[in-house]
Amino acid sequence: xxxxxxxxxxxxxxxxxxxIGMDVSSVLNLVVKRVLNLLDTDGAAIELKEGNLxxxxxxxxIAASHLGLHLDVNSSLSGHCATTGKxxxxxxxxxHPLVDKKASLALGIGxxxxxxxxxxxxxxxxxxxMSKQVSAFKRTDLxxxxxxxxxIAATVYFxxxxxxxxxxxxxxxxxxxxxxxxxxxxEQLRALISVxxxxxxxxxxxxxxxxNLKYVNDTFGHRAGDKxxxxxxxxxxxxxxxxxxxxxxxxxxxxxxxxxxxxxxELNLLRKNLREHFLDDLDFEGNVLPLDASIGGATFPEDxxxxxxxxxxxxxxxxxxxxxxxxxxxxxxxEHRFAxxxxxxxxxVKPN
Numbered sequence: 001x002x003x004x005x006x007x008x009x010x011x012x013x014x015x016x017x018x019x020i021g022m023d024v025s026s027v028l029n030l031v032v033k034r035v036l037n038l039l040d041t042d043g044a045a046i047e048l049k050e051g052n053l054x055x056x057x058x059x060x061x062i063a064a065s066h067l068g069l070h071l072d073v074n075s076s077l078s079g080h081c082a083t084t085g086k087x088x089x090x091x092x093x094x095x096h097p098l099v100d101k102k103a104s105l106a107l108g109i110g111x112x113x114x115x116x117x118x119x120x121x122x123x124x125x126x127x128x129x130m131s132k133q134v135s136a137f138k139r140t141d142l143x144x145x146x147x148x149x150x151x152i153a154a155t156v157y158f159x160x161x162x163x164x165x166x167x168x169x170x171x172x173x174x175x176x177x178x179x180x181x182x183x184x185x186x187e188q189l190r191a192l193i194s195v196x197x198x199x200x201x202x203x204x205x206x207x208x209x210x211x212n213l214k215y216v217n218d219t220f221g222h223r224a225g226d227k228x229x230x231x232x233x234x235x236x237x238x239x240x241x242x243x244x245x246x247x248x249x250x251x252x253x254x255x256x257x258x259x260x261x262x263x264x265x266e267l268n269l270l271r272k273n274l275r276e277h278f279l280d281d282l283d284f285e286g287n288v289l290p291l292d293a294s295i296g297g298a299t300f301p302e303d304x305x306x307x308x309x310x311x312x313x314x315x316x317x318x319x320x321x322x323x324x325x326x327x328x329x330x331x332x333x334x335e336h337r338f339a340x341x342x343x344x345x346x347x348x349v350k351p352n
Contacts, residue, residue, distance in 0.1 A: 196300065
């Protein structure tokens with residue numbers, strides 16, 4: 001039997017799922033993060049059945065960088081789990097006929113356990129836990145996963161009787177903005193790298209961070225912060241009407257895939273033009289909400305030929321820009337104080 005501590009943790013996870021409500025993407029992400037500690041394992045994922053594919057729509061631990069990974073329903077153990085609606089143990093991924101060996105090797109999985117996500121008679125996906133070690137999972141782990149899978153199914157389907165199609169749309173979208181979520185961003189980036197790997201055809205990505213969201217939340221409240229996010233999203237869409245993939249990666253972070261844009265010169269010009277859309281602050285209930293963004297870009301294959309390298313390079317450039325702006329604000333603040341001392345009218349200084 002599971003330990004009392006584990007059962008209490010399951011109850012806590014179920015409670016937190018209920019608090020989230022019908023934000024399916026957030027529910028899936030919460031489960032895969034919390035299950036790591038629940039079972040003291042190396043990775044977890046929720047795969048949804050989309051046509052003939054099993055797609056990683058939430059992932060943590062060793063699976064975190066593989067969001068959007070596709071597995072064939074007919075040639076993977078998770079596909080077999082979803083098709084049969086039965087839990088599956090795999091004590092050794094190198095010696096199981098239904099395991100996708102290539103995917104398991106890429107993730108470094110030694111053993112895994114998965115349970116189907118079923119509402120009434122329809123299985124739409126699986127909850128999977130994975131370990132670097134062989135034979136890592138016990139029957140008590142299955143009991144705990146079944147408790148969570150039932151809660152996920154109840155939350156996703158029972159409350160509003162969602163169809164499978166609606167579930168997939170919700171799992172791919174950020175609820176507040178309607179943009180694609182991190183899972184879709186990673187999925188499409190992975191696909192684009194795969195398509196262009198042999199030809200080395202260049203494309204670019206942007207990582208964008210809102211500069212003032214914490215300040216707005218702390219000063220004016222989260223309702224104002226939500227309004228700022230929605231306005232930020234609207235301006236992104238206005239600035240980039242031809243871009244296929246604009247995603248909210250989480251919190252104040254956004255990602256953009258530019259299929260046809262190549263080269264740092266073009267990328268830097270786009271970054272400059274994009275920032276101009278955030279020059280005007282937002283008026284909200286008599287308050288002025290400061291709106292600005294730090295933007296970093298990276299180009300395939302010049303800056304990297306895999307997801308980790310491209311995202312890391314774009315992140316580094318985004319944070320470099322953020323640090324540069326903070327230094328500029330520090331200088332402006334000093335000038336502001338000096339102007340006050342000599343009695344001249346200083347220019348206003350935006351918050352960090």
